Amino acid sequence: MSGGFVGGVIVPTLPHPLLTPDANPGYGRLRDAYARARQFIDDLRPDVLVLYSTRWPSVIGHQIQADPEPVWTHVDEEFHHLGSIPYTLRIDAEYAHAYDAAAKARGLHTRTVAYRGFPIDTGSIVALKLLDPDRKYGATTTSCNMYADRAETLILGKSAADAVEAQGKRAVAVAVTQLSNRLHTKPVPAAEDRISSLKDDEWNHKLLEFFAEGRLEDVSQLARTFTSQANGDSKMKAIWWLAAAIGQTNDYRGEVLAYEPVQGAGCSVITLLPAARPAAGLEFDEDDVDVYRGERNVLATETGDTPSSSPAPTPAAPKAATSVATRPQQAPQTPASATRPTTNNQGPTTLVDTATAAAPVGPYPHARREGDLLFLSGMGPRRPGTDEIPGGAIRDAEGNPLDYDVAAQTHGVFDNIEAVLKASGARIEDVVDCTCFLVDMDRDFQAFNAAYKERIGHVRPTRTTLAVRALPTPIAVELKVVARISDG
Numbered sequence: 110m111s112g113g114f115v116g117g118v119i120v121p122t123l124p125h126p127l128l129t130p131d132a133n134p135g136y137g138r139l140r141d142a143y144a145r146a147r148q149f150i151d152d153l154r155p156d157v158l159v160l161y162s163t164r165w166p167s168v169i170g171h172q173i174q175a176d177p178e179p180v181w182t183h184v185d186e187e188f189h190h191l192g193s194i195p196y197t198l199r200i201d202a203e204y205a206h207a208y209d210a211a212a213k214a215r216g217l218h219t220r221t222v223a224y225r226g227f228p229i230d231t232g233s234i235v236a237l238k239l240l241d242p243d244r245k246y247g248a249t250t251t252s253c254n255m256y257a258d259r260a261e262t263l264i265l266g267k268s269a270a271d272a273v274e275a276q277g278k279r280a281v282a283v284a285v286t287q288l289s290n291r292l293h294t295k296p297v298p299a300a301e302d303r304i305s306s307l308k309d310d311e312w313n314h315k316l317l318e319f320f321a322e323g324r325l326e327d328v329s330q331l332a333r334t335f336t337s338q339a340n341g342d343s344k345m346k347a348i349w350w351l352a353a354a355i356g357q358t359n360d361y362r363g364e365v366l367a368y369e370p371v372q373g374a375g376c377s378v379i380t381l382l383p384a385a386r387p388a389a390g391l392e393f394d395e396d397d398v399d400v401y402r403g404e405r406n407v408l409a410t411e412t413g414d415t416p417s418s419s420p421a422p423t424p425a426a427p428k429a430a431t432s433v434a435t436r437p438q439q440a441p442q443t444p445a446s447a448t449r450p451t452t453n454n455q456g457p458t459t460l461v462d463t464a465t466a467a468a469p470v471g472p473y474p475h476a477r478r479e480g481d482l483l484f485l486s487g488m489g490p491r492r493p494g495t496d497e498i499p500g501g502a503i504r505d506a507e508g509n510p511l512d513y514d515v516a517a518q519t520h521g522v523f524d525n526i527e528a529v530l531k532a533s534g535a536r537i538e539d540v541v542d543c544t545c546f547l548v549d550m551d552r553d554f555q556a557f558n559a560a561y562k563e564r565i566g567h568v569r570p571t572r573t574t575l576a577v578r579a580l581p582t583p584i585a586v587e588l589k590v591v592a593r594i595s596d597g
Contacts, residue, residue: 112277114270114355115153116383117325118146118240119284121376122164122232122342125299127239128191132299135369142367142378143239149380150240156278157201158241159208159269160250161350162285163343164232167252170218171265174250175205176227185231188372196234201247207276208249212268217261219268232285240283250285251350253343262346266353282354286347288313288368288375289339297372305373307577311544312339313375315573317368320379323361325352342374351381360384463532466525467491470581475529483533483592487546489584490521493528502583503548515553515585519560522588530592537565539592543572546587550576553585 120143125132130140150158165172183194205221212219233250241248251265266282273280289309297303304310312335319328329352332345362384368377459478466475469486476485490499500517504510527537543565547553554574570590580587 112156112273112275112279114159114273114280114282115155116149117282117284117351117355117361117381118150119286119320119347119351119377119379119381120146120232120236120240121287121371121374121378122162122230122235122285123287123371123374123376124185124188124191124194124231124235125371127194127235128188129299133302133369135302136299136371138367139369139371139376139378140239145366146378146380147240147242149382150281151245153281154279155246155281157204157273157280158237158246158248158283159204159273159280159354160233160236160248160283160285161253161265161347161354162230162232162236162250163253163287163347164285165230165250165252166343167254168256169254170220171212171254171257172252173205173209173212173219173221174200174223174227174229174233175202175209175221176200176223176225177202179225179227179229181226181229183229183231183234194231194234194238196229196238197244198229198234198237199241199244199247200249202249204247204272204276204278205249207272208251208269211271211275212265215264215268215271217264217268219265236283236285253346255343257346259349262349263353263357266350269350269354282351284347284351286345287342287371288316288335288377290342290374291340293373302370302372304370304375309339309375311573311575313368313377314575315544317365317377317379318573320363320377320381321365322359323363323381323384324359325355325361325363325381326357326359328352329357339375355381356383459533461529461533463529465493465528465532467493467496476533478533478594481593481595483530483535483539483594485526485529485590485592487587487589488522488525488529489580489582489587490518490525491582491584492521493525498582498584500585503585504583513585514556515547516556516560518584518586519557520564522586523560523564526588526590533592533594535592535594538568539594540565540568540570540590541593542591543570544589545572545574546577546580546589547574548577548579548585550574557586 125136126139126143130137177200178197179200180197183196185191209219209221237248289312291305291309293305316328316335329348332341332348335341336344360383361381364380366378366380460474461476462474467489469475473486476483492499499521500514502511503513530536547557
């Protein structure tokens with residue numbers, strides 16, 4: 110019998126859907142989503158559930174649970190007021206040992222743990238109690254090494270797949286993780302729970318759009334950017350592991366069963382089923398490693414990691430109307446002569462400001478280049494020099510609503526975007542991603558979409574369109590774009 114992973118599931122680590130599902134409608138929706146994910150798993154008829162939990166941290170290597178029947182009572186270290194969780198789990202010890210051996214064969218430092226009272230983490234317990242309450246399937250769970258880089262995490266996922274295939278078992282991989290993981294720092298009543306910040310919510314929706322399209326590998330590649338923008342849970346290592354375990358492709362049928370805030374964190378239940386279709390837009394920007402040979406600094410920090418590649422050259426000097434500051438990235442109050450690697454080890458940072466686009470309304474540049482990626486700040490339609498809003502403002506000085514032309518505003522936005530791209534040595538064809546913000550989705554989407562298609566439809570960047578309550582100036586539309594540019 111041939112074995113392998115037949116599907117994947119993503120669930121959060123927090124105990125609220127298990128212990129207090131009625132305290133907030135969102136917690137209840139997550140609980141219902143677990144039930145749907147349980148049916149998804151049952152339909153796949155697996156032999157084993159293989160978990161990777163960000164709530165089980167380790168420092169030296171990875172640990173794999175191998176106690177055949179752990180029995181204990183758990184109290185969550187952060188949310189102990191919600192009550193205790195008694196559990197009896199069914200662990201597939203034979204698979205756990207095979208997983209450990211496969212990881213060692215690929216060069217990893219791993220070990221199994223199997224003794225009474227070993228502290229199994231909240232995320233693993235909640236996942237198994239809600240996804241397999243009747244203990245139909247064997248299972249095991251794996252720790253999240255705090256210092257593991259991308260290569261090590263990918264190898265761990267591949268080792269999980271090696272063991273499943275060697276034993277001829279059908280398996281479902283379960284990534285136990287939040288999306289954004291910025292929890293409230295002060296008590297917030299359950300009834301008032303919300304995502305900690307609008308920015309985190311926007312980025313969560315971007316990932317959810319990819320998951321719904323089955324683009325697991327694209328999410329995996331986006332993980333470091335997401336982490337820097339939205340405090341991704343444990344640098345999104347669980348997603349790296351999941352992609353390596355079930356297959357580093359975009360060939361999935363994805364379904365987002367729920368997305369809700371839990372104490373500020375972005376929590377989602379997602380299912381992924383392998384689907385026979387061509388991978389769309391897949392780019393492997395990392396080596397596809399098979400044996401672990403040590404740290405490669407792909408999770409370099411701002412505190413002195415050695416760059417893993419030579420610095421990328423900076424763009425050509427722009428015209429006189431543009432101010433470009435090219436300098437090594439600096440910490441606050443660092444002398445101008447001090448240098449250090451950027452966070453992505455791709456060379457010096459380039460800040461771009463140009464008089465040919467509307468002036469920023471805050472202390473930020475028009476654009477910032479990191480390596481071959483150019484990040485534009487949010488762009489509105491205001492005209493440079495005059496701040497006139499093409500198509501008219503959406504409200505007057507007293508806040509009264511005005512009639513306006515969102516298509517004209519959208520063209521104004523693209524005029525500013527193209528001005529900044531030109532000043533940066535790029536073109537509209539270099540844009541790879543757009544995040545669009547509309548203050549009145551129902552009124553404006555159709556006209557906005559037509560103008561968007563006219564200006565950038567031929568480029569076909571990825572896109573997320575979000576409804577927002579307001580923008581900093583009386584405008585109806587704003588875009589934030591990312592471009593990839595080359596000095597060649």
